[in-house]
Amino acid sequence: MPSNSNTIYYTLTDEAPSLATCSLLPIVRTFTSAANIDVKITDISLAGRVLSSFPDYLEEDQRVEDGLAFLGDLTQDPAANIIKLPNISASIPQLKDCIAELQGQGYAVPDYPENPQSDADKDVLQRYGKSLGSAVNPVLREGNSDRRAPKAVKEFVRKYPHSMGKWSMASRSHADYMRDGDFYSAERSVTFADAEDIRIEFIDANGEVTVKKALSMQAGEVLDSMRMSAAALREFLEQTMDDAKHSGVMWSLHVKATMMKVSHPIVFGHAVTVFYKDLFEKYETLFDELGVNPNNGLSSVYEKIESLPRSKREEILEDVHACYEGRPELAMVDSVKGITNLHVPSDVIVDASMPAMIRNGGKMWGPDGKAKDCKAVMPESTYSTIYQEMINFCKTNGAFDPTQCGSVPNVGLMAKKAEEYGSHDKTFEVDAPGTMRVVDSTGNTLMEHTVEPGDIWRACQTKDEAIRDWVKLAVNRSRASDTPVIFWLDRNRAHDIQLIKKVEVYLKEHDTEGLDIRIMTYVEAIRRSMERMIRGSDTISATGNVLRDYLTDLFPIMELGTSAKMLSIVPMLKGGGMYETGAGGSAPKHVQQLQEENHLRWDSLGEFLALAVSLEDMGIKQGNAQATLLAKTLDEATGKLLANNKSPSRKVGELDNRGSHFYLGMYWAKALAAQSEDTELAERFAPLAKAMANAEKDVVAELERAQGKPVEEEGYGYYHADRAAVKRIMRPSATLNAILAEINS
């Protein structure tokens, strides 16, 4: 591998961020090149990943490099410096759309095999599996996670707070979860003193043993196993629906099918078949024949019945509607289009939907378009309790006040696919009564669960190296920011009991004198963090991988109105750094607006912030003072952009993503021209600052003129776009293009 010391790898992803990249990068490179830093693009888009999985199906000139694999290798390089933009965590429907689009563009990738029978089908399915769900993050996150609100953003929000829905003390909203029979209640966990080969086995009623998986555990590694009872889950779902119906609140499901991509779609599917119980019972045979998969949501019914005669379709649709009679109102994803919470699993992800509800005074949107109180159902109780705690807190103390709020930065255990993130290949839907067990190389049973058909069983691994680094990162962040740390570890949970032992040992490796470091259950921890937060104090949350994911949306959305404005850093185990941007997803609605109005409301603030930390780290690691100066001036420019309100507007005709890039460039150039630390850079950027200032009116006018009509570009695809076409769309200002061409010439 060549030296990467002076290279920033900037990921090309999907949807809005990939569009924004096309506008932003030419500006960024104008600056970084002055410090001899190369910004290289690596394609990790869904389409790119699909194409790179099937070289044998493609013409030679259609084949693409596997960008994700490249970056995966790069994470092992101490000089790695990666800026990672949000990408699609594809659901099956999304993946199938992408495949169809690629096929339409002439790429002979195979169909997604719904019912793989042949070995060839199974091979295809296995290859596609690598592009499903959270496929990118587990590969790249070769370190733990450091997420925090940048000072500039926090200051901006204190002055210009986002709106917060009012909470009523009489709100009926709440979060409900299983009290028994779920993963939490049946979790077992062991730590391996020495390296050990283990097997996951199923023993059927006749005692016949099937090896489901063989694994090599490292010394110090933690292995959990857990079981969710399908019967208990279905009974719970039924009860919650009855209860919501009875108490007159809407019913809403919240899972994380994208991340827990094997277990949670099954949970989602149970919700669909319980809610529409009469429908699925009546058409059991037909739906089987049609290949309806409730795990993909009610949309699967709509999709599969398309092939039926009209009269039959109408009969089924009537039966769908009949189901609503005995059920509570369903919370809607899109009440205008009639898209309910049970339509597709990717629409109801916990970490996005729950903060939205809480920020909205505990209300979700009903079928009539009105905001209403809601029973938020999160079957697996492990992490759900924190939402109920926050709901109770808001009922008692009112909505969080962004102008007064402290912050809850996160240090997340993430490295080496820690915990549930690494469970996908160890998750099984049981199809016969029996026992799932984990045995060591000598045949000793380490953990076991009695299981029934339909139960979900999974195992999760956590590497000792990751835990040790996580503790170090937490201590370092506490020291660096003079902020207390709470390790969110539940002394009643099997896995956390193992972790608490390790945390207590590894804390001793550090100087913790004068630091306030505590270990608390999730509910205690969130309560303390909130109590401090409303009094303006910050508290670092040191959490496991799932809570990292949840909290880095939950708190930012309260504090900042969005998680996209967070700094998200992955200090790699091997010494490199990854700087993630915009945890808020890849914004398909933004693309829709662009297509209809040629206005892109994506805010690249996350990219600005990530780039600044990326440059700052490069400055330190490579002793590149110019990089350090670029970082500093970029932060100044970002602060100015916020203060002058040059972020993209949501409305067509106003400043959009492209315009905000122009302003960032102008402020950055001005900041460099104005500084006296490095006269070479000052002189270099003074003309650019001047040119951009002079051109401000023209550029803004040109950008505005481009808006207001649908985008009609040849070769433009949703998943796989022709880059030249994207360039025409995203760089419409001839004046700006000319200025950049001039300075880079």
Next chain:
Amino acid sequence: MPSNSNTIYYTLTDEAPSLATCSLLPIVRTFTSAANIDVKITDISLAGRVLSSFPDYLEEDQRVEDGLAFLGDLTQDPAANIIKLPNISASIPQLKDCIAELQGQGYAVPDYPENPQSDADKDVLQRYGKSLGSAVNPVLREGNSDRRAPKAVKEFVRKYPHSMGKWSMASRSHADYMRDGDFYSAERSVTFADAEDIRIEFIDANGEVTVKKALSMQAGEVLDSMRMSAAALREFLEQTMDDAKHSGVMWSLHVKATMMKVSHPIVFGHAVTVFYKDLFEKYETLFDELGVNPNNGLSSVYEKIESLPRSKREEILEDVHACYEGRPELAMVDSVKGITNLHVPSDVIVDASMPAMIRNGGKMWGPDGKAKDCKAVMPESTYSTIYQEMINFCKTNGAFDPTQCGSVPNVGLMAKKAEEYGSHDKTFEVDAPGTMRVVDSTGNTLMEHTVEPGDIWRACQTKDEAIRDWVKLAVNRSRASDTPVIFWLDRNRAHDIQLIKKVEVYLKEHDTEGLDIRIMTYVEAIRRSMERMIRGSDTISATGNVLRDYLTDLFPIMELGTSAKMLSIVPMLKGGGMYETGAGGSAPKHVQQLQEENHLRWDSLGEFLALAVSLEDMGIKQGNAQATLLAKTLDEATGKLLANNKSPSRKVGELDNRGSHFYLGMYWAKALAAQSEDTELAERFAPLAKAMANAEKDVVAELERAQGKPVEEEGYGYYHADRAAVKRIMRPSATLNAILAEINS
């Protein structure tokens, strides 16, 4: 004072307990006399206290000893052994009723002066003041408080749990309280290093100083001062009514006007005049003339307008009803009789009404007799937050399950009228704008508050000796019961900051090795206690005086269904002991049933339990082994009584209070006859055991026959009963009377 070593002083109080005493004592004395223990009655009834206050108004033969003063002196005797039954904490209306009854019986006690003008009137008012509210407890409680659920009771409840209302997660009920402007937010506190004479002063707008009170502080004493803003209170009340109206829940007030007998009636009065704002504004002049006092509730309006012509009265009543239009539904004390929560202040005491609501699934009774969700308004936030915490907890975890629940015993700081309990003579309703301040003997201002007319200002004292003894008691109880202790002290509250310092010092005086002792805010403490409680674990709450009062109803009502079954011990500072019974009040409804049906459902369980501890302590302190044996066998008898369900029934014709006393005596005699520790006692009680067993059917039949018709006894008064008449009512079984006469002859 003669030696009290072998004397138990048993208090004669009011209402149901005083009736029960007449039946129980002859049985008790039959046993105690065997151990040479004398059980003497001391009258501390409301009527007795009134009579003893006015010897100069009475005929010589009408004069009575001041039983309360006698017991007050006795508390200083290391040999003191007092069994204290529940007595009336009189509101002004109750006191006036009592006066009228005494006058009707020929006692020339003076009228209660509503508007004292003359010095004579003021003297009368001052004498009556000593009988108002919690007048008895502050005199007798010359020690801190040790309250816990007796093992026998806890075991009984685990087997035969009381009913608990179901909690819905969608419940709208909540507790609301002031966020600013109340006592909590304006509390100041100082600790005096040395003895110091201080003055409480009011400075008016012209700088003129009025001394409101001079006090001598002891070394180490804590003095607090606090202010509740009338304007803030009224605005808060108005807001809560609007909010309840808007969100469709009932509105309910919860204060403690009996205990905080100066400050809380004023708070209550504001609630009345805000709720019925239009009424009080319209009739301001008339009501002033009539002497309507809203601090006595809406009942004061009803009472005072009696003197008006019918047409005027009807006009006013129509205007009362018109007030309900713009207001939320009011929670009812008695929906059948139309008695609302704002009728009289003594009906809405926090410690009784809030647990009842929480036990009832968060519901109170509406005007239509239906149980409904409620906004429970407790203006002063200091202690209110714990109820909101418990409500949220029940919404999340469901109702407490008595069969699984752990216990929350209390060690309460109570000695020397600690804290708010001693505030009555230092509470002032401000009548002009200015400053209230506390100055030391050299004129230095120690604490001050800017005040407006109507504001309530009060000071509270806590003696160092009491705090030190409280810490000792908490450590002792923790050690004796092997139970963790939480000191409920709020590090954000001025008073508690002083206490925390002392607790930290005094804890060092004890061996706390191996004990789990923590200091937590009220909300943290109740949360932790509840989390442990639902998992079956006990947690001692070491609290201040008001929380002692509140918690020793709140937790027992959840755990045991009633607070009357708690052991309530006051280990006196001077070494004596007081054993309180039945914290559940003196049960006026029971008396009503007795009068109508001659059935007394009062449960003397509290007396049984208290007597056992009283005897146990006497055994230890006086080296009286027979007392110890009596205690042990009494507890056995009580356990048997519970197990055999021989407690009083609520229904006429079934076993009542008198019958339960018979069974207690029979089981006690049997236990003594069966033991082999003391053959003298065994032989002495064997005949009684036999006689009672043989007479069981007859006695029960005789007791049953007495029931079912109204009591019509000459000389029977509600407050001041002829003891001979009470004896005829309460000892109707000739068979039982004969058996007792026989053994005592």
